[in-house]
Amino acid sequence: xxxxxxxxxxxxxxxxxxxxxxxxxxxxxxxxxxxxxxxxxxxxxxxxxxxxxxxxxxxxxxxxxxxxxxxxxxxxxxxxxxxxxxxxxxxxxxxxxxxxxxxxxxxxxxxxxxxxxxxxxxxxxxxxxxxxxxxxxxxxxxxxxxxxxxxxxxxxxxxxxxxxxxxxxxxxxxxxxxxxxxxxxxxxxxxxxxxxxxxxxxxxxxxxxxxxxxxxxxxxxxxxxxxxxxxxxxxxxxxxxxxxxxxxxxxxxxxxxx
Numbered sequence: 001x002x003x004x005x006x007x008x009x010x011x012x013x014x015x016x017x018x019x020x021x022x023x024x025x026x027x028x029x030x031x032x033x034x035x036x037x038x039x040x041x042x043x044x045x046x047x048x049x050x051x052x053x054x055x056x057x058x059x060x061x062x063x064x065x066x067x068x069x070x071x072x073x074x075x076x077x078x079x080x081x082x083x084x085x086x087x088x089x090x091x092x093x094x095x096x097x098x099x100x101x102x103x104x105x106x107x108x109x110x111x112x113x114x115x116x117x118x119x120x121x122x123x124x125x126x127x128x129x130x131x132x133x134x135x136x137x138x139x140x141x142x143x144x145x146x147x148x149x150x151x152x153x154x155x156x157x158x159x160x161x162x163x164x165x166x167x168x169x170x171x172x173x174x175x176x177x178x179x180x181x182x183x184x185x186x187x188x189x190x191x192x193x194x195x196x197x198x199x200x201x202x203x204x205x206x207x208x209x210x211x212x213x214x215x216x217x218x219x220x221x222x223x224x225x226x227x228x229x230x231x232x233x234x235x236x237x238x239x240x241x242x243x244x245x246x247x248x249x250x251x252x253x254x255x256x257x258x
Contacts, residue, residue, distance in 0.1 A: 050238060052231045052245045058252050060086065060220055064111035067218075068118065075119035076215035078203050080230075081112065083126040083134060085222035086250050088141055093128055102141045109142045116147065121209055124148065124182045125202045127195040127226060131157045131177040131184060138182065149180030149206075161188055164204045167211050168238055174201050181206060197226055200233040216244040224249050 057063060067077055085091025087109075088102040096102075116122050126134045135157060138148065145153070157179040165171050173188035177196065183205045184196035199219065203209045217240055219230050227249045234245055 049235050050240050050243065050245055052234055052247055054227070054231065055246060055248045056251055057220075057248050058250070059106065060108065060248070060250055061106045061111055063218065063220065063248060064108075064115060067120065068111070068114060072215070073119070074115065075213070077115075077120045078209070078214050078217045079112075079115060079120055079122045080125050080199055080202055080217065080219045081122065082199075082221040082223070082226065082250075083124055083138065084128065086220055087112070087124075088137075091222055093130075093133065093137075102137055104141055109147075113143075113147055121203065121206065121214075122181060123202045123206055125196075125199045126182075126184055127197050127199070127223070128184070129177075129194050129196060131159070131179060131182065134184075135179050135182055145180070148182050155179070157182075162205065164201065166204075166237055166239055167241055170237070172201070172237060174198075174205070176202075176205050178205055197229050198233055199226060200230045200237075200239050211240070214240070214243060216246065218246050218248065220248045220250055222250045 067074060081087060084093055087105055089105050090096060090100075090102050112122060124138065128134050135148070139145070145151075157177060159175075159177045161173060161175050163171050163173050175186050175188050175190075175196075177184045183202040184199075185201040185205065186193070186196040186198045190198070199221070203217075219227070221227050221230070227247050230247055234240055
């Protein structure tokens with residue numbers, strides 16, 4: 001019996017030492033922001049699950065124009081926009097033929113540019129895991145670096161990890177790719193999917209985003225899966241409490257074969 005107790009005590013001691021070392025290594029990693037508060041399960045504040053309006057549209061231009069013609073301040077609006085199949089007609093980068101040119105969907109470029117010029121926060125959020133390719137295609141199709149929120153001509157896309165604070169004080173680790181307002185995000189521990197589908201977190205990586213100044217969030221994506229993922233993340237993590245959240249599944253992403 002004494003031998004068993006000694007063995008058990010040794011195992012507990014070794015586990016404690018490894019846990020302490022892992023904790024020290026994690027907290028000293030400069031790629032994370034140590035000032036963020038960890039989840040506080042002791043809070044007795046009532047949790048109100050955000051209401052997400054699920055909508056469908058075949059004409060995103062109508063959504064942009066509705067905001068532009070509204071009496072509401074555009075500085076209260078956040079647009080999280082998919083690229084392939086939403087801002088351009090071609091929905092799958094892997095199916096593009098060599099030298100094939102992407103085609104803008106309707107008046108997407110001019111309308112989105114006007115939204116930005118009038119103060120709306122616009123995030124271009126592709127699930128595609130090659131941000132260099134996405135940025136190159138956006139510039140080729142007619143967006144400018146100014147549209148993308150890039151001032152420094154020498155700037156290059158960055159990829160890293162970050163611990164972000166959510167509105168209720170809880171925090172979460174995010175893997176991201178970023179170039180101005182071109183921001184792709186995924187959960188740090190999501191190893192099963194190479195793509196960046198957790199798009200609801202992307203505004204928190206944008207410098208001008210302040211949750212208290214936001215009234216409405218618009219998410220537009222041609223992928224039904226990505227729309228469901230956005231809704232699930234908003235409600236599971238209570239990302240936008242008290243805000244109007246509108247999720248648009250943009251149908252008919254490819255009106256002609258390519």
